[in-house]
Amino acid sequence: MHLRSLLVLALVAPLTTALLPAHAGAQENDLATLRQAARDNRRDGGAQTRLGLALLRAGHYREAERVLKTAARLHDESIESLFDVARVAFAQEDYRRSRGACRALERKYAGQSLTHVCRARAFLVWNRSGRAFEELEAATAAGGDHFEAHLALGDAYRLRAEVSESEQAYRRAIELNGQRPEPHFGLGLLYANARRNQDAIRAFRAALQRDSDDPEIQYELGRMLEGAEARRLLAAAVAGRPDMAQAQTALGELELAAGNAEAAKTAFEAALQVNARDASALAGLGQVALQAGDHEGAMTRFNEALEVVPNNPHVVFLIGQLHQAKGETREAYEQYRRAAAMAPNEPEALLAAASLALEQDRDVLATGFLDSLLRNHANLAAALALYGDAMKARGDRTRAREYYQRALRGDGPLDRPAVEAKLREVSTQRTRGRRVQNATRR
Numbered sequence: 455m456h457l458r459s460l461l462v463l464a465l466v467a468p469l470t471t472a473l474l475p476a477h478a479g480a481q482e483n484d485l486a487t488l489r490q491a492a493r494d495n496r497r498d499g500g501a502q503t504r505l506g507l508a509l510l511r512a513g514h515y516r517e518a519e520r521v522l523k524t525a526a527r528l529h530d531e532s533i534e535s536l537f538d539v540a541r542v543a544f545a546q547e548d549y550r551r552s553r554g555a556c557r558a559l560e561r562k563y564a565g566q567s568l569t570h571v572c573r574a575r576a577f578l579v580w581n582r583s584g585r586a587f588e589e590l591e592a593a594t595a596a597g598g599d600h601f602e603a604h605l606a607l608g609d610a611y612r613l614r615a616e617v618s619e620s621e622q623a624y625r626r627a628i629e630l631n632g633q634r635p636e637p638h639f640g641l642g643l644l645y646a647n648a649r650r651n652q653d654a655i656r657a658f659r660a661a662l663q664r665d666s667d668d669p670e671i672q673y674e675l676g677r678m679l680e681g682a683e684a685r686r687l688l689a690a691a692v693a694g695r696p697d698m699a700q701a702q703t704a705l706g707e708l709e710l711a712a713g714n715a716e717a718a719k720t721a722f723e724a725a726l727q728v729n730a731r732d733a734s735a736l737a738g739l740g741q742v743a744l745q746a747g748d749h750e751g752a753m754t755r756f757n758e759a760l761e762v763v764p765n766n767p768h769v770v771f772l773i774g775q776l777h778q779a780k781g782e783t784r785e786a787y788e789q790y791r792r793a794a795a796m797a798p799n800e801p802e803a804l805l806a807a808a809s810l811a812l813e814q815d816r817d818v819l820a821t822g823f824l825d826s827l828l829r830n831h832a833n834l835a836a837a838l839a840l841y842g843d844a845m846k847a848r849g850d851r852t853r854a855r856e857y858y859q860r861a862l863r864g865d866g867p868l869d870r871p872a873v874e875a876k877l878r879e880v881s882t883q884r885t886r887g888r889r890v891q892n893a894t895r896r
Contacts, residue, residue, distance in 0.1 A: 484667065485512060492521065499528030503538060510542055511668055513695045518542050533563045537572055537602070544575050552576035567598040574606050578613065586610045601630045605637055612644045620644050635664040639671055646678065654678060669694035673701040680867075684708055692721070699728040703735045715742050733762040737769050744776055752776055767797035774803065778810055786810060794826070801831050808840050817844040835864030839873050851880040 488505040495501040506522035509515075519542040526535035540555035556572040563569045570593035577586040587610060593603045604627040611620035621644060627637035642657035658675035665671060669691040676687030688705040691698060706721030719742045725735035740755030753776060759769045774789030787810070793803035804827040811820035821844050827837045842857035858877040861868060 484508065497528060499525050499535070502528060503535070506538065507541075510545060511665075511694075513669075513697055515542055515546055531558070531562060533559060533566060533568050536562070537568055540572050540575070544579055547579050549576060549580040552579050565596060567593040567596040567600065567603060570596060571598070571602050571606050574610065578606070578610060581613075583610050583613050599630075601627050601634065604630065605634075605640065608637060608640050608644075612640060612647070615647065617644060617648050633664055635661040635668060635671060638664065639668075639674070642671075642674060646674070651678060667694060669698060669701065673698060673704065676701075677704045685712070692724070696724065697728050699725040699732050699735070702728070703732055703738065706735065706738045710738060710741055710745075715745055718742055731762045733759040733766060733769070736762065737766070737772060740769075740772060744772070744779060747779075749776060749780055765796060767793045767800060767803070770796060771803045771806065774806065778806075783810065783814065798830060801827055801834055801837065805836055805840065808837070808844075812840065812843055812847065815847065817847045820844045831865075833860075833864045835861045835866050835868035838864050839868060839876075842873070842876065846876065846880060854880045 485505075485508060488501075488508050492498075492501045492505040502521055502525035506518050506525055509518035509521060519539065522535070522539045522542065526532070526539055529535040536555075536558045539558070540552060543551035543555045553573075553576045556569070556576055559566075559569040559572050570589045574586040574589035574593065577583070577589065586606070590598070590603060590607050590610065593606075604623045608620045608623035608627060611623060614620075621641065624637040624641045624644070627634075627640075638657050638661035642654045642661060645651070645654035645657055655675065655678055658671060658678070661671045662668070662675060667690075672687045672691035672694070676684045676691060678684075679687065685705070685708055688701055688708060691701040692705055695701065702721045702725035706718045706725065709715075709721060710718035718738060722735040722738040722742070725732050726739075729735075736755050736759040740752045740759065743749075743751035743755060753773070756769050756773050756776070760766060763769070770789055771793040774786045774793060777783070777789060778786040787807060790803040790807035790810075794800075794807070797803075804823045808820045808823040808827070811817070811823060821841065824837055824841050824844065827834065828841075831837060838857050838861035842854045842861060845851075845854035845857055855877060858873050858880070861873050862870065862877070
């Protein structure tokens with residue numbers, strides 16, 4: 455998602471202010487209902503398990519672990535219930551606690567498939583995929599043709615960027631239990647990493663159908679979408695998990711793109727309360743300050759972001775925008791060129807440079823930037839529209855019309871009504887020219 459500067463058009467309709475608290479209230483009501491059910495059925499292991507897993511999803515790790523341990527005792531420490539306890543450590547990405555949780559399975563269920571899966575999960579937390587594969591091979595040898603084994607195998611292959619093997623494992627997990635959201639979610643992550651965005655969106659939607667309140671699914675799908683649906687999903691994610699800094703930052707970026715500066719500022723500040731070194735949130739606050747005309751405050755935030763991630767191309771681009779806002783065009787071009795060199799696959803810097811050049815009536819410079827951009831993004835609608843503007847500035851209405859037509863068929867965000875109006879203008883001028891010629895001949 456990450457809609458940026460000149461690529462962003464105000465396409466997002468504002469949501470009602472009641473959306474966020476309403477969703478947060480719904481999630482809290484769900485937890486309250488599960489808590490009451492667990493209190494009313496203290497000897498019911500299923501009720502405790504349902505509450506524990508809901509708490510885990512909501513990020514209440516300490517309470518989730520306590521409740522799931524209670525559930526395990528009520529289930530006579532079945533292997534599945536002990537594995538549920540280990541899920542808490544996996545979710546926190548704590549290797550030592552993960553291995554400790556798996557020892558409870560090892561003591562009672564040594565050699566069983568799910569015990570090997572548990573150890574594999576712990577090694578994945580430690581980013582030791584080689585050790586994880588060893589355990590998963592042992593799980594298979596112990597009769598591991600079950601959901602958790604294939605899910606872990608899919609995750610392990612995904613972390614190695616082995617797309618076909620990961621996909622096959624997730625598909626087998628879906629065959630075994632298609633109502634669980636995890637393999638669909640894993641497929642979404644796999645496809646997103648492979649830049650198969652439409653496949654990723656379909657997989658995340660499938661995961662969301664199976665668990666509509668999971669904040670991680672809401673975040674991953676929301677960050678890939680645009681418009682009101684993206685805002686709804688990201689608002690839901692931060693309502694369910696206020697401690698998810700990346701979701702707060704993504705929501706802030708979307709609010710900023712929609713022109714909601716105060717809402718964006720609130721989201722960025724919430725992200726920094728969770729992670730004070732969130733470079734994207736620092737850059738976002740810099741953008742808020744820049745839009746408000748606070749150039750000194752903006753530069754302070756941009757420098758703080760660069761301290762966290764030196765040579766961050768997007769922050770360098772934003773510094774170029776700051777120079778442009780101050781009328782320092784030479785410095786702006788320098789930063790745009792620098793940002794483009796750092797991230798040749800990102801179009802924002804060259805788009806901004808070309809737009810600035812056109813504002814200065816420097817169409818040759820503008821087409822130079824656009825030629826470089828179109829080498830990597832041949833069908834980028836915004837770039838094609840700017841090329842049309844450059845041709846129009848030269849008085850070349852024929853080529854201007856061609857570029858505007860290509861822009862309307864192009865990819866990415868575009869102010870379509872504005873381009874259509876320009877296309878009508880150059881087409882009308884051409885028609886009028888023909889009429890004058892015909893009248894002269896007569």
